[in-house]
Amino acid sequence: MLDAYLKRHDGVITLAQARAAGLSHSAVRRRLQSGHWVRRFQGVYFADDRPYTDAARIRAAVWSYGPYGAASGLSAAWWHGLTQFAPDTVEVTIPRGSNGRRRPGCKPRRRDIPSADIVEIRGMRVTNLPLTVVEAAARYGGGAKLMDAALQRRVVELRALWRIHLQHKGRYGSPRARRLLQASDDGAQSVAERLLHALLREARIDGWKANYRVGGYRVDVGFPVQKVAIEVDGFAFHSGADEFQIDRTRQNDIVMLRWKVLRFTWLDLTEHPERVVALIRAAITA
CATH class of the missing domain: 3.40.960.10 (VSR Endonuclease)
Structure with a gap:
């Protein structure tokens, strides 16, 4: 069961997940001491019998911020399949009041996102498609091409992007997202x-x-x-x-x-x- 779990989740597992699978603290410690597992973040481990892929890196970063963390921005865009290359820095949105500090390779953003705007893909929380498009397009490395590609592929409609943008006004990158949406509009x-x-x-x-x-x-x-x-x-x-x-x-x-x-x-x-x-x-x- 543990091997199947690791395979489904890119070789990444949290301490809480390991305990739920029946492993004791000492069993986890033995795996770390033997080198079978590697600690990526506090309470987040990687089974080191496989390549450490971009998917594993992003999953480990998101899971390191606890059960309410969600991939956002370009990290979410890559997870949704909107971009070809995974970002070097993993953006994770966490609730306001969370005490998660910035970690190497991670950029936390504190914001309360309604549960309706979060989806679970391959066992990981991610901002939904419209919110991902408007946020990732406003990031350096996303831009107009990302939004245009999403609209061309018809994975999302322009009115859905406007609706989610207006629901989340004031977030980081909101002014640039508005300009991109205006550029996409008929006028x-x-x-x-x-x-x-x-x-x-x-x-x-x-x-x-x-x-x-x-x-x-x-x-x-x-x-x-x-x-x-x-x-x-x-x-x-x-x-x-x-x-x-x-x-x-x-x-x-x-x-x-x-x-x-x-x-x-x-x-x-x-x-x-x-x-x-x-x-x-x-x-x-x-």
Whole structure:
């Protein structure tokens, strides 16, 4: 029974679990002294007859914070299968008032999460999918690609992300999560166009016209003298196959008229405005 338990849980076991399986303190101590088990955290052990995988590392970290700890952020995203690479630092959300201190390789966040927003996957507590997406996307290493991928794969709906975001306002990363959700919304493109205009004015770049006609199309911003067109895109999940093909045909037609085309997303404008300005300057002065 113990071997089956260890196999199901990546070789990780807590002292409480070992006692529940019938092991005494002395039996646990003998396993540690013989090297069959290794102490990863206080009260958390790893059966050292197998590789210490990312799953084992994350599980050990989460379990080290007790029965009410839950993987969150990028740790939860990896556990849900939303990201390919496990984070180096394991984020664990624990209830307010918990006395869990920061441990090597761990980042505890104290917050009371309703039980409805916690799920158990492979025997470990994890924030549910909508909360995981909005929190992990706001972390460094997550970002727009994570949220966009979740929406494209239809593992979660945008309205569910907005609902969970509003339910958990004030958490760490909330402002950036809001910007990402706004970028995913249907009105993002018109907002992005106004942001682009503001960036151009702030950078004192002139010679451009908004909604400029090039051939049979209108581009978001056009530089008639330099023949540079700037287009603002929304997130990929808004476009189906037909829209994608129409958009590429449109861009090819504009390029055949000897115009350069630069494409930016809402997030380019909000997260990397200096890069956007630098690219536009390079294009209009080339």
